[in-house]
Amino acid sequence: MEIKLRIIKENKDGSANAEVDFDKEGLEFLVQEGILHILEAYVKQNENAKEGIKLRKKIAKKEKLDMDGRC
DSSP, X not given: OOEEEEEEEEOTTSOEEEEEEEOHHHHHXXXXXXXXXXXXXXXXXXXXXXXXXXXXXXXXXXXXXXXXXXX
């Protein structure tokens, strides 16, 4: 497997222009790692969304109880 990264130009903002060369095995590795990263980020995002929904429901329920108690 071969993966080579060559910095072409460093930019003032801290980014850089780069060139990546790889063989077939390097491409397979990069694609697999990219897909795994995307899936892990998706799972984490969904877990965070579920927690957010639970929290919003809990807050809404508490606010409803507070409002009902005031009437």
